[in-house]
Amino acid sequence: MAKCEKFLMAGFSGAGKTSFLRELEFMAPDLSWEFADLDQLILKSRGKGLKELAQVIERDGWDKFRLYERQELEGWLKEEGKGVLALGGGTLSPLLYDLYKTSRKVGIVYLHAPFEDCWERLHLEKAEPRPLVKRGKSELHRIYEERQQVFSQIPWRIENPKGADLTGLAKAFWERVS
Numbered sequence: 083m084a085k086c087e088k089f090l091m092a093g094f095s096g097a098g099k100t101s102f103l104r105e106l107e108f109m110a111p112d113l114s115w116e117f118a119d120l121d122q123l124i125l126k127s128r129g130k131g132l133k134e135l136a137q138v139i140e141r142d143g144w145d146k147f148r149l150y151e152r153q154e155l156e157g158w159l160k161e162e163g164k165g166v167l168a169l170g171g172g173t174l175s176p177l178l179y180d181l182y183k184t185s186r187k188v189g190i191v192y193l194h195a196p197f198e199d200c201w202e203r204l205h206l207e208k209a210e211p212r213p214l215v216k217r218g219k220s221e222l223h224r225i226y227e228e229r230q231q232v233f234s235q236i237p238w239r240i241e242n243p244k245g246a247d248l249t250g251l252a253k254a255f256w257e258r259v260s
């Protein structure tokens with residue numbers, strides 16, 4: 083298999099994808115790699131004058147937001163060069179699974195944390211607001227289980243439960259891909 087040049091980081095909201103990306107950015111001396119967060123790409127392109135992604139979702143609705151995710155993801159994948167893209171927790175199948183099957187140059191990694199840990203993290207003072215949280219704990223748990231059906235098909239899985247050393251996890255990932 084050709085060596086992957088682009089990696090997508092999938093996982094439920096609160097699993098730690100954005101933080102993992104920041105760790106990589108911090109430790110990677112190689113400027114030929116690009117590290118990006120899909121939510122931030124959307125905020126930049128669709129949220130002129132807005133501060134948070136939540137405001138884009140509130141303004142345009144979920145269907146439009148899912149369309150933006152797809153468009154930004156496809157755009158990012160078309161760009162030349164090496165990179166890691168942290169997805170949003172709902173950037174899902176069939177897109178992800180199709181990508182995995184059809185593109186040998188795209189690696190997908192699943193960052194996993196138990197539901198209770200994700201839920202707890204989404205309520206941290208410093209955490210950015212996620213509109214999904216307004217749906218309540220039991221509905222979010224249902225969505226978590228539903229998405230596991232897609233996430234569980236991704237063979238490369240990194241565990242990031244409560245207490246995990248995120249810096250160490252990012253270091254191991256970086257050594258494997260760079």
Ligand SMILES: Nc1ncnc2c1ncn2[C@@H]1O[C@H](COP(=O)(O)OP(=O)(O)O)[C@@H](O)[C@H]1O
Nearest residue numbers: 094095096097098099100101203206209246248
């Ligand atoms: N291993 C960890 N230890 C401590 N806090 C963590 C860990 N992983 C994630 N967090 C915290 O959880 C919150 C949500 O993480 P984030 O990276 O935004 O997740 P995601 O992008 O997957 O939704 C952040 O405040 C982050 O600092």
Ligand SMILES: O=C(O)C1=C[C@@H](OP(=O)(O)O)[C@@H](O)[C@H](O)C1
Nearest residue numbers: 094095096121170171172212213
């Ligand atoms: O799970 C979801 O549907 C979402 C997760 C968020 O990203 P994180 O996974 O980084 O929280 C963001 O894309 C949006 O609020 C929708």
Ligand SMILES: [Mg+2]
Nearest residue numbers: 099100121170
């Ligand atoms: Mg994120």
